[in-house]
Amino acid sequence: MSGLSTAPGGVRLEALDCWLPGPCGDPSRSVLAGVRCALEAHLRRHPAALEGRRPEPLRWAVTAVDPRRGLRIEGVLLLTDACA
């Protein structure tokens, strides 16, 4: 089993919606690598991380591409106690 807490409130779900840097045009770097790197950096700044919870994307996808804003990522975050 994954170690998720089954205590009431041990697991919380939250919407994920953010804009991340778009494809940089570097053929040696995949879109996936760029998204993963940027998403990790985004989640390190999530308020839950400061509260001792570990935000993890349970589900995510690129839902829009904008030349100025980059890639829109929508999905669901799983927030768990850091000790779980």
Next chain:
Amino acid sequence: MIPEPPPLPTLLVVPTGIGCSVGGYAGDALPAARLLAAASGCLITHPNVLNAAALYWSDRRIHYVEGWSLDRFAAGDLVLAPVPGRRVGLLLDAGMEPGLQLRHRQVADACRASLGLRLGPVVVTDAPLGVTLRRGPTGTSWGSLERPDALLRAGERLVAGGATAIAVVARFPDDPASTALAAYRQGEGVDALAGAEAVISHLLVRHLGIPCAHAPALAPLPAEPWLDPRAAAEELGHTFLPCVLVGLSRAPDLVPAAAAQAGQRPGRRGEWLDAGCIGAVVAPAGALGGEAVLTCAARGVPLIAVEGNSSLLAVTGAALGQPVLPVAGYAEAAGVVLALREGIDPAALARPIPPLAVPSAPSGPL
């Protein structure tokens, strides 16, 4: 007799909750899945493609793999180990009315008696799950649970009781007068339930490491004279459960790649599927931003983009800077998969066919 070429394991992805014109309703991508299974000899796809409520199609060439585990499989974290059958536990939301619970138990009994499925135990959650439905900023469907802890505890009880897969039935909010529901039934708009359904199954699979899938429990609707054929399968009976039980009954085991590598898992390893064997990915041309698709693209797996499957999104290969094999529809996609399986370059089937580029020679004496 000419022997058949070996199967070309192919991933079919039709994202849920984004209003796909093929696959955004009640298992209406099943015909495409059947065709792709015939072309590839081995199709790996997720429940949204195969679930048609009271209707289903069982094909040993099709592997029923829940979305979260599909992403992990594509990433190389999980290996799929086909099984002849398994015991499917039934997880019922305490938020369901007694009459609805009874209907779902009777579906399980029918599948035992008439299909020979191994089902049980049955567990009711110790608190109502509290499903809520929402819309994302781009109009996609998503949802949440008030009590994810109750879902996880019920899942653990089922595993302790011998279940090796879990069919979840959660009570979803009724809104029979909603314009969104009317639009969906008439073949427009987005399946409002899809996002929450995905969250439920993702959570359980991540926690328990076994196949899981979901069927929503809803109050019956009055007959709709203008019902779109693509939505019709969901209005045949009292529940959406039969297809889930059939699909899960032969869903492959989810083996962590490290355990598979270390030989810690008994089984017929020659039949196992790992990410390295994926020969093609088929996805809607405007919905190429999902994790499994991007993972395969990063590995250089041919990406067949179906332009005839429109949705709310416009995340195309061109927008992502990702080369694709564009096809008009799933019939053409099956042709491309067959070409790849036979070792034929799909470019040779299109016109014009440019000559090979010859690099310009350096200037200087011959």
